[in-house]
Amino acid sequence: MALHERAGQPTQKQDLINIPHLVSQYYVNAPTPAQPVSFGTSGHRGTSINSTFTESHIAAICQALVEYRTEKEITGPLYIGMDTHALSECAFTTAVEVFVANGVKVIVQAGRGYTPTPVISHAILTYNQGKTSGLADGIVITPSHNPPQDGGFKYNPPNGGPADTDITNRIQDRANEIIKQELFEVESMDYTEATQTDLFEEYDYIKPYVDDLKSVIDMEAIAKAGVKIGVDPLGGSGIAYWDVIAETYGLDITVVNDSVDPTFSFMTLDKDGKIRMDCSSPYAMAGLIKLKDQFDVAVANDPDYDRHGIVTKSSGLMNPNHYLAVAIQYLYTHRAQWKSSLAVGKTLVSSSMIDRVVNALGKNLSEVPVGFKWFVDGLYTGEYGFGGEESAGASFLRKDGTVWSTDKDGIILALLAAEITAVTGKDPGQHYQALVEEFGEPVYNRLDAVATTEQKNVLKNLSAEDVEAETLAGEKILAKLTHAPGNNAAIGGLKVVTENGWFAARPSGTEEIYKIYCESFLGAEHLAKIAEEAQAIVNQTFAKAGV
Incomplete structure (x- = not known):
């Protein structure tokens, strides 16, 4: 893709x-x-502009979720979160109307x-x-870092993490049945009336x-240093948290932009010219990044705060893979309990720098498919100390080794950068350079290649035997996964x-392309x-399959 x-x-x-x-399109379009959902x-994402995120979608999803909760005897409260996208406000209202009804x-x-x-x-x-009963679950209304016109809806079951595929498929399929029946089975009530019942708690x-x-997080060390x-x-859902964090722990925190604007007009354009x-x-x-020299560490999060961005004096904005490696190295040497x-949990498309760090630490590496849902059980049971993915999402255990969150937490990853700086006297960028000196310097890229629906299906269902190549870029292939x-x-x-080296190829779920990492x-x-x-290897498998 050419740079805008x-x-x-x-x-x-x-x-x-x-x-x-x-x-208006959220309510008007059907x-x-x-x-479909x-x-x-x-979770489900879309925009009201093209009728992929509308009141009908959210009402149907919520009704399907009510039925799922009943089937699974989830009778505790439903925690609702939302971010600052405009459509999040609309979907929040719809959700309250359906759940309370x-x-x-x-x-x-x-x-x-x-x-x-x-x-x-x-x-x-x-x-x-x-x-063991009366358990709570939750939803988060957010399209994550997507452009301002988008909306999104996620479900977190009682284990606190992103719902697995079995759950989301059931909710998705049932919601689409409800839409086909023109929402006849949806129970709903007036929003104002819903907020006046005992079932609505602020x-x-x-x-x-x-x-x-x-x-x-070692908040005392950050304050002392x-x-x-x-x-x-970035105008996101955690905007009210930073002043409270600073006041509670006596931290030197400067919020450089306190704007909440659903157009996100304060942003600079991304690589493709979109907000x-x-x-x-x-x-x-x-x-x-322009302000990096004014702070020891500068941080940002996406609108729902499950991702992190780390800016240091030594290296500017850190590549997410680089910071994950530093975080793992630090945590596994500074958590005595x-x-x-x-x-250590990592996704298949995360940097192999992590593999080398974990091997040097003498720890077990658990490499899983793309998606944070694969880390939920490991974090919940305390099998994983850390789970992270290349798209700047991660979480880790409390200092005593018990579960903190089973979803990505951009706030603790941001604060960890400050803890690392406080405890070691070096910022995360300097620590990454030390890892490069020890393990070598990787270069990483992701690109897109055109693929038809038939070709994407072939790629999605490959077996290792379908790959005939024995070498890659002059080196013997050690694994075909x-x-x-x-x-x-x-x-x-x-x-x-x-x-x-390595590459991974995965079909896009929304576009006629496949992604190469x-x-x-x-x-x-x-x-x-x-x-x-x-x-070339992927194209050979397409040719072998006749597509």
Whole structure:
């Protein structure tokens, strides 16, 4: 993809969406069979503009979720979080109307405020601790870092993490049945009436979460060292948390932008010229990167705060893979109460720098398919000390080795950067350079290749025997993976590994493309060779299948 000419530059008037039009379309538009409920790795997403995220979708999803809760005897409260996207407000209203009409107790942020994804996970786990019945679950209304016109809806069952595929498929299929029946089975009531019932509870999510941060982060060390922290909330759901964190723990935190604007007009444009609150993108993060020398550490999060962006004086915006490696190295050497048997969870498309760090630590590596849902059980049971994915999402255990959250938590990953700086006297960027000196310097890339629906299906269902190549970019192929070694789950694609490089190919769930992730420890030229041969290997499998 060519870099947009205005990438990294401030938005202009023509870049901004028409909020009244967007909101009206949520209520006016109705989905057709071509615009069904579709749960991907991060819930149902879409926009009212093209009728992929409408009142009908959300009402049907909520009714299907009510039925699922009844079947599974989930009778505790439903915690509701939402971010600052315009359509999140609309979907929040619909959700309350349907859940309360069905007799479900909902708990929302007081004053109709915003609540991050990790805070909902933390609240569910806290409520359910020690219980075997009357368990709570939750939803988060967010399209994550997607553009301002998008909406999204996620479900977190009683284990606090993202729902697995079995659950989301059931909710998705039932919701689509309800839509086909023109919402006849949806129970709903007036929003104002719903808020006046005993089933609607306003609650301060902020203080319990902030007060508990000391159990997972060494807040005292950060305060004692006087680490200067710059925060750009990117107009997201955690915007009210940072001042409370600073006051509670005596931290030197400066919020550089306190705007909440559903057009996200304060952003700089991403690489494709779109407004996207991607805290791992140097283009979307251009504003904070400019301020890097004013702070010891500067951080940002996406709108629902499940992702993190780390900016240091030494390296600017850190590549997410680089920071994950540093976080793992630090945590497994600075958490004295953690069991020595704790494994490290990573996704198949995360950097092999992590593999080398974990091997040097003498820990077990659990490599799983893409999607944070694969880390939920390991974090919940305390098998994993850390679970992280290449898209800047991670979580880890409390200092005593018990579960903190089973969903990605951008807040603790941001604060961990400050803890690392405070305790070691070096920022995370400096620590990564030390890892490079020890293990070598990888180069990493992700690119897209055109593929038909038939070709994507072939890629999704490959077996290792379908791959005939024996070498990749001049090195012997050591592994051909179609199932993740950490849990033997199908990866929905292919990963090929050599001593100093690898590639993974996965079909897109929404576009006529497949994605190639690749990495080399031998430099950019070797990486380019890997990418070239990766496409050739995939094309050979297409030809073999006759597509």
